[in-house]
Amino acid sequence: MTRYVYAFDEPSDGGRELLGGKGIGLAEMTQLGVPVPAGFTITTDACRAYLREGGVPEGLDAEIEEHIARLEEAAGKRFGDDTDPLLVSVRSGAAISMPGMMDTILNVGLNDVAVAGLARSTGNPAFAWDCYRRLIQMYGETVDDVSYDRTHLDVGDPERAAETLKAIYARETGAEFPQDVREQLRRAVVAVFESWNTPRAQVYRRTYDIPDDLGTAVNVVQMVFGNNGERSATGVSFTRNPATGEQGVYGEFLVNAQGEDVVAGIRTPQPLEEMQRVLPDAYEQLLDTMARLEQHYRDMQDVEFTVEDGRLYMLQTRSAKRTAAAAIKAAVDMTSEALISREEAIARIDPAQLDQLLHKRIDPSAAVDVAATGLNASPGAAVGAIVLDSPTAEERGKGEPVILVRWETSPDDFPGMKASVGILTAHGGLTSHAAVVARQIGTPCVTGCQGLEVDLEQRTVSLAGRTLREGDTITIDGADGRVIVGAAPLIEPEINEDFRTILDWADDVRRLSVRANADNPSEAEQAREFGAQGIGLCRTEHMFREGDRLAVVQEMILAADEDGRRAALDRLLPMQQGDFEGIFEVMAGLPVTVRLLDPPLHEFLRSLEDSPDPRIQSRIKALHEENPMLGTRGCRLGIQWPEIYEMLVRAIGRAARAVQERTGDAPLVEIMHPLVGFKEELRRLRDLTERVMDEEAPEIEYHCGTMIELPRAALRADEIAEVADFFSFGTNDLTQTTLGMSRDDAEGKFLTYYLEDGVLDQNPFETLDVDGVGDLMRIGVERGRSVKPELKTGICGEHGGEPRSVEFCHRLGLDYVSCSPYRVPLARLAAAQAVLKESHRAEYVAAGG
Ligand code: PEP
Ligand code: MG
Secondary structure, eight states, X not given: OOXXXXXXXXXXXXXXXXXXHHHHHHHHHHHHTXXXXXXXXXXXXXXXXXXHHTSOOTTHHHHHHHHHHXXXXXXXXXXXXXXXXXXXXXXXXXXXXXXXXXXXEEEETOOHHXXXXXXXXXXXXXXXXXXXXHHHHHHHHHHHOOOOOXXXXXXXXXXHXXXXXHHHHHHHHSSXXXXXXXXXXXXXXXXXXXXXXXXXXXXXXXXXXXXXXXXXXXXXXXXXXXXXXXXXXXXXXXXXXXXXXXXXXEXXXXXXXOTTHHXXXXXXXXXXXGHHHHSHHHHHHHHHHHHHHHHHHTSOEEEEEXXXXXXXXXXXXXXXXXXXXXXXXXXXXXXXXXXXXXXXXXXXXXXXXXXXXXXXXXXXXXXXXXXXXXXXXXXXXXXXXXXXXXXXXXXXXXXSOEEEEESSOOGGGHHHHHHOSEEEESSOOTTSHHHHHHHHXXXXXXXXXXXXXXXXXXXXXXXXXXXXXXXXXXXXXXXXXXXXXXXXXXXXXXXXXXXXXXXHHHHHHOXXXXXXXXXXXXXXXXXXXXXXXXXXXXXXXXXXXXXXXXXXXXXXXXXXXXXXXXXXXXXXXXXXXXXXXXXXXHTTTSEEEEEOOOSOGGGGGGGGTTOOOHHHHHHHHHHOOSSGGGSSOTHHHHHHSHHHHHHHHHHHHHHHHHHHHHHSOOOEEEEEEOSOOSHHHHHHHHHHHHHHHHHHOTTOOEEEEEEEOSHHHXXXXXXXXXXXXEEEEOHHHHHHHHHTOOTTTSTTTHHXXXXXXXXXXXXXXXXXXXXXXXXXXXXXXXXXXXXXXXXXXXXXXXXXXXXXXXXXXXXXXXXXXXXXXXXXXXXXXXXXXXXXXXXXXXOXXXXXX
């Protein structure tokens, strides 16, 4: 029969998957000899069995009973005893940490008789009743969905408070608060199992791609009390600063407080350093223990502890959630401390988290109107409209940037926090719910803003006396805690020294080249700044839309015949040449792939749709297509109206030549034809390309290739490769055409439903559909190289900057990935991790996410 329960001091083979993160931490700490209260873990197997069978699996009750007996033995106290009762906490703990998402119940084992026993044995009735009050509250809320009004929780006299809560419990549930402590325990365990499936936990799992079928473990731990006097305390701490990565412990604690008080932000905690003064011995022991744990795990830890009457107990240790900046600094520091290798340092950083570092800042030279200041809980600056609750944030956040402003946040606010560009709270410290979650999701956040008041009825907030309405614009700066009325000017981020170090290490490891998709010189410059090794996609149509060119482009499209088109194209030619020169100068010596005009022509005529001119109207009508993305676009345009592509090739040739003459260094030009499905298309366009390049720039070296963005092109890649020097997978269109899902319409419609309902795990426009689209890519590479082994291959769809897709491209043996300039650092890191993962040279742990 399956075994479901392990005591902390019993070894098990199941590891984190079986015992959950909290359970494995408690077991390892116990086995290391770190002071941990006694207890046991009910495995994730038990939770999965419960969720599958809809009931407690056979044998579990007996195992729990046996372990309670062992706990009683160890503690020298009895569960439900009326003189000196054993109390336990019942805490969730999944294999992958989901902070605050599932339930915890403290002080299980108290009833009307035991509370009196506890009062007598401790000589502290106020404490005993406070424990009972907390149990009735947490148990009611978690097990029986009772909602208590906040006013009932904060009454001064704990005995009265407990009685009031019991009365509410009885009224709401139709039954008295359970006096049978075994029933309490049994129902608490079931409630924790069930909390795996609360809506907020489900949203959280979708956000972090945590599988739905892991289930949570349940830890039953002997209670130790941080709330039984001035020599007791409870707190949380990191072994390094989780926002910056700086060395030195970083924590908060509260004297005479229990459990969730610190995390929930109900009382504002004190900085950990203060503990040295009030509880010096426990403080020293805590510091030693933290250092030991960091050495043992060789990673930054996040611990929870309680001091009971001067004695320290560790309640949890786990790899600390951290900002990207902290992850990088800690990884670089730990490498110099010889705690980890360079490869481990690379593997430790979650590439998806890096864009936090690429967050905007408030322009330091701007004069801003600072209305109030709070704590710098999560870095980055954000400008948005004030919203006062989670549903409003979700709704308005679809259409505009919003900042969620709350007194404090709770796990129920998670969807709204995700939908917001910034989070601001009046209450709570740097380890409050808002702060922890914001750092994780990389959203700028200011907490504990003293001057802030929120009036949910009037839908207004007051910032140091100034009244603002929901919808008014504010700016927050999560790096220094400033709250500003109105929209402050933001500036672009830079890469710091530690970040550069990690990326340099990554460059030494990776095989894939990383290029950028850039359409103008300033994007090209940004891309080089971030380490791009060339341009993988320059979309010429963006130049067609700039400034006064649109009118000339429209003239070209509206022309009745080839002569008319050529006249307009002649005027466009020098403008395009100028654009290319700018980009080529920035990218001198590096490859630049210029993709010839792609979108359907009528896209350029939108501004003329209401024109009264019948000639224009009839041309617009003639160009209209029901399915333009499958219509006259890409190389089909270039074949039907070769003069357009001729002009573009001419501009490229002339620009390359001009830059070569001016600077002595031209880029390696790659001319790329879009939407090719047939060899004959590319054969004709290659002829055109060669003819014009021979005329314009005979001495310039260039390559002529194609995008592979139609399934037919991938399948017939061997034929197409005969006339191509390179392939670049356009996975945006390849996804659209392989899946038959419109890239412009699917999101927000059925695809959103598919993702919510679990038909698909991932958005295929974000993360490459490896099994489908990826298989076509594999076929394309294999068949293309079968006739031309030296064929260069890359990817330039959005997936080129998504970590898992980058890993796939590495395994496929592509030569490069190309992505937006801001994702270049991320792609560099992901490409290095792909190598490490493949060769198992470092345990792949993306600790930050
Ligand atoms: C693609 O289709 O993947 C691509 C890069 O081209 P575009 O997005 O311009 O269609
Ligand atoms: Mg495309």
